[in-house]
Amino acid sequence: MEPRLVGPGPYRATRLWNEIIELFRAGMPVRKHRCRFKSYERCFKASEAVDCLHKLLGSNQNFGPEVTRNQTVKLLKKFLKNHVIEDIKGRWGKEDFQDDGHLYRFPPSSPLKPYPKKPSCGKEVIKFPGWNEPKAGTSEEHIPVKSVTMNSEMWYKRHSIAIGEVPACKLVFRRELTQTNIEEIWKSMTLSRLQKVLGLDSLDEVLDTKIVNSKHIVQNAYNVNKQGIVILEDKAKELPHWILSAMKCLANWPSSSDSKQPTYSGFERDVFKTIVDYFGQIKEPLLTFHFFDVFVSVLGLLQKHGKAVEALQISCLLLPPENRKRLQLLVRMMARISFNKDLPPLSESVRTRTLMVQAFSRCILCSKDEMDLDELLAAKLVSFLMDNYQEILSVPSTLKSSIEEHIVHLQRVQIKYAGADTDATFHPPSFCHQISTDEFEYQRATGSQEPLAALLEEIAMNKEISVKDKKKQLKKFQKSYPEVYRVRFPTPETEAVLFPEKNKQKPPILMWALKKPFQPFHRTRSFRM
Secondary structure, eight states: OOOOOOOSSTTHHHHHHHHHHHHHHHHOOOEEEEOSSOEEEEEEEHHHHHHHHHHHHHHOTTTOTTOOHHHHHHHHHHHHHTTSSEETTSOOSSOOOOSSSOEEEOOSSOOOOOOOOOOOOOOOOOOOOOOOSOOTTOOGGGSOEEEEOOOHHHHHHHHSOOOSOOOOEEEEOOOOOOHHHHHHHHHHHHHHHHHHHHTOSOGGGTOOGGGOOHHHHHHHHHSBOTTSOBOOSOGGGSOOHHHHHHHHHHHTTTOOSSSOOOSSTTHHHHHHHHHHHHHHTOSSOTTTTTTHHHHHHHGGGTTSHHHHHHHHHHHHHTSOHHHHHHHHHHHHHHHHHHHOTTSOOSOSSSOHHHHHHHHHHHHHSOOTTOOTTHHHHHHHHHHHHHHSHHHHTSOOHHHHHHHHHHHHHHHSOEEEETTOSSOSSOOOOOOOOOOOHHHHHHHHHHHHHHHHHHHHHHHHHOOSSOHHHHHHHHHHHHHHOHHHHHHHOSSHHHHHTTSOOOOOOOOOOOHHHHTSOOOOOOOOOOOOO
């Protein structure tokens, strides 16, 4: 059985659990073993299981080579607890698996987890809030309106073609957007973009959108310092000063300005242990329990680096500001420590980078229900965060610009014509289906030529202007839009129909000219040579 990449979507953790079990059962060699003068068929040693599963996880693109042997042992403990494996006497249910020579076997029953039943939902497009509707208790009459009537001269100056009087129009000044309106726009457009990047039909599969706080998104986007770190409005939620000093000490080692040089051996390890203990006692991970499924889904995009970074950028915008700030400071410290060659080793047996992942992955990501792959999934995500923290923990500039442009559009003065149901401006952005190039060209041509054809027809059929003026307008139209003109008047004859020639009576021939007497031929004298 070949390993496959498990993409984003609902129940990704469950799908990964079943995937690993199937691969492990298919790839784990089993044979006869003897224990205490007794033979056991189709079983394996605990150390052999660790070797096999560790190799399997390291070569699987859903996890990667950074999975440690210790993490593999912890996963096998969960396998024993969930009856994926059992000892040779049929015992299971406890996490007492050890990396030793004890014998284990696979049970005959299937250990795969069933997928929770969830009502299917069709493809959902998150709706943008409509801010055109007047507030309750108000009417359209209270909207300040400035009526403008454009005559032929004004229209001619704008369009180079005078077509007579234009229907009256009015300028509608939008009511001012409140802070709540702006926050809701940020929420709707942010969630819409996240849904598109993840490639999901609905975010309800991985997130309860009702719990997303729009105020958090706006604060994370705008209340930042020069380094992009969130500035909290409530100072009581800041990290304690002594923890900040400890983090700066290791992050800037050995040139930290907030701490003195160590006076004893092992000082840096004591500082590190202080930081680990502080973050280890927090009740909820920094990425919160609510957003666990979202971040697990993002892990399915790690093979597409650009999409994974954008998805994490947007997902981290949804966090409470205090969580986002702590995540920024912690991951930045972890990355600097990992690449700091001047810092003494913080562990005798574990590499510094691996130590960072093991020490802080649980306080960054874990589920409320203690899922079986929490540690492996968290380690994968934390490793990616450390490698790309500057980009991921910054505000996505493209998303921010598009939202700001949309807000400016909603606040812009609109033009409404008499009898028109919609504004003469662009509609709010929406997600569309892709069309072919031929269909696009057809829509572009018909969409722009139909109004021009109607304008040409109005000029041609207008009986209130003189023939001279009509010819002048048609000539200008032909010069500006030759293709549209050629469709309406393919030949000179079709154009001539508009200007029928008048029957001109020829003057009568004078009879006196015919009755003039005949002049005889006069012989002339010839010259002889």
